[in-house]
Amino acid sequence: xxxxxxxxxxxxxxxxxxxxxxxxxxxxxxxxxxxxxxxxxxxxxxxxxxxxxxxxxxxxxxxxxxxxxxxxxxxxxxxxxxxxxxxxxxxxxxxxxxxxxxxxxxxxxxxxxxxxxxxxxxxxxxxxxxxxxxxxxxxxxxxxxxxxxxxxxxxxxxxxxxxxxxxxxxxxxxxxxxxxxxxxxxxxxxxxxxxxxxxxxxxxxxxxxxxxxxxxxxxxxxxxxxxxxxxxxxxxxxxxxxxxxxxxxxxxxxxxxxxxxxxxxxxxxxxxxxxxxxxxxxxxxxxxxxxxxxxxxxxxxxxxxxxxxxxxxxxxxxxxxxxxxxxxxxxxxxxxxxxxxxxxxxxxxxxxxxxxxxxxx
Ligand SMILES: C[S@@+](CC[C@H](N)C(=O)[O-])C[C@H]1O[C@@H](n2cnc3c(N)ncnc32)[C@H](O)[C@@H]1O
Numbered sequence: 001x002x003x004x005x006x007x008x009x010x011x012x013x014x015x016x017x018x019x020x021x022x023x024x025x026x027x028x029x030x031x032x033x034x035x036x037x038x039x040x041x042x043x044x045x046x047x048x049x050x051x052x053x054x055x056x057x058x059x060x061x062x063x064x065x066x067x068x069x070x071x072x073x074x075x076x077x078x079x080x081x082x083x084x085x086x087x088x089x090x091x092x093x094x095x096x097x098x099x100x101x102x103x104x105x106x107x108x109x110x111x112x113x114x115x116x117x118x119x120x121x122x123x124x125x126x127x128x129x130x131x132x133x134x135x136x137x138x139x140x141x142x143x144x145x146x147x148x149x150x151x152x153x154x155x156x157x158x159x160x161x162x163x164x165x166x167x168x169x170x171x172x173x174x175x176x177x178x179x180x181x182x183x184x185x186x187x188x189x190x191x192x193x194x195x196x197x198x199x200x201x202x203x204x205x206x207x208x209x210x211x212x213x214x215x216x217x218x219x220x221x222x223x224x225x226x227x228x229x230x231x232x233x234x235x236x237x238x239x240x241x242x243x244x245x246x247x248x249x250x251x252x253x254x255x256x257x258x259x260x261x262x263x264x265x266x267x268x269x270x271x272x273x274x275x276x277x278x279x280x281x282x283x284x285x286x287x288x289x290x291x292x293x294x295x296x297x298x299x300x301x302x303x304x305x306x307x308x309x310x311x312x313x314x315x316x317x318x319x320x321x322x323x324x325x326x327x328x329x330x331x332x333x334x335x336x337x338x339x340x341x342x343x344x345x346x347x348x349x350x351x352x353x354x355x356x357x358x359x360x361x
Pocket of ligand 1 (some may be wrong): 034035036037038059060061062063064065066080081082083086115215216217218234235236237244257266267269
């Protein structure tokens with residue numbers, strides 16, 4: 001990503017860096033391909049400039065990229081998201097795990113799954129992504145997953161996504177679901193699961209304790225006390241843009257028999273109510289912040305009804321804080337840059353920062 005504009009120097013408590021790629025394959029973050037996942041490299045760079053003793057809140061934490069990076073820095077991190085699948089992954093990345101017990105536990109689960117009688121049949125809609133043998137193995141594993149830790153559930157759901165890609169010949173990207181192959185490959189789900197668990201488990205640090213609330217940020221005061229947070233760092237939901245229950249999550253949720261529309265109803269997604277929803281959310285976030293707090297939001301451009309809306313301008317207008325500084329960058333090596341190519345758009349990403357220590361409320 002390239003920086004193209006930086007706000008006034010005296011306001012700056014955070015500097016931003018350019019990255020040639022936003023991917024970080026050797027990390028915990030590949031555990032699940034969540035749409036809208038923020039770059040962990042960028043998050044790590046931004047967080048490395050924050051005081052390690054500060055309390056950080058990500059009010060739209062998704063799969064906990066920021067929460068994990070803050071935890072790694074030794075910060076007390078609190079995440080809030082109203083998508084239960086995202087919360088499971090965020091917990092899976094940040095809760096402590098006992099490595100030996102987890103490896104043993106998964107071995108036992110796989111052998112139990114293999115010796116089960118007839119498992120339940122995968123629902124028709126997701127089953128079209130898998131070879132019949134792979135889909136049967138997935139259902140067997142799900143049948144024995146009741147006592148799984150959040151980490152093992154994250155591995156299980158991430159493995160379902162890997163298996164879907166593998167059955168279709170690896171033609172999909174890690175963030176977008178492609179065409180289903182005419183001749184689905186028979187891939188061994190148990191091996192994918194074991195490999196994925198071993199790939200990610202050493203990255204779990206588990207301390208200091210991170211807290212994830214599965215809750216609506218419009219009602220943040222239910223879970224976060226007034227003036228209890230030093231830093232808010234988040235990538236909020238975009239206007240109308242992403243269905244956070246779609247893509248790979250659609251496959252996982254349908255296999256689990258979860259009603260996606262009931263999750264979607266609790267999320268900020270519709271442009272028609274976006275402004276109002278974000279005003280309420282930002283007010284709730286403001287209440288949680290200390291007087292000299294720092295707010296860092298990563299947003300993007302969005303074409304709505306033929307008009308390009310700049311995320312930072314939009315938020316600056318409705319936010320309860322004054323004088324933000326904005327860094328605008330172009331997308332590169334991301335799923336967003338692929339969409340830009342397809343749609344012939346040149347959208348930008350903006351990092352918008354309010355430093356309340358220099359610009360008090
Ligand atoms: C851009 S994504 C954040 C992704 C995250 N940074 C990550 O790396 O996974 C925005 C998130 O906002 C969440 N969200 C939308 N409406 C919400 C609401 N009313 N309360 C809490 N979270 C909400 C969505 O579920 C989604 O996970």
